[in-house]
Amino acid sequence: MRKSINAPPSKAKPQRTCVTCRQVKTKHELVRLVRTADGSVEIDISGKKNGRGAYLCRLRECWETALKSGRLEHSLSTAIDREHRELLVKSAEELFSDA
Ligand SMILES: [Zn+2]
16 A cells, blocks of 8 residues: 655754754753743753743753743743742753763
């Protein structure tokens, strides 16, 4: 039996841009952050959560800059309070040390 599905000539890997350094990387190299329904921001390891998303490198500098400069907030159109920012950086550190 022949399949009549039109396959694309090359399988393009989904690529995303880091909010801080603007480097384009594959989704695998970045960590997704998602704005939840209540307006808070969570790290989305699965990359499948619903909501507005932003991507950051697996680098502490990128996270700190994104949070300090307000780039992440801008990108997600939300406000992140200081406590929550610190929590996100901490969670990120745990995430990276695990990798
Ligand atoms: Zn970056």
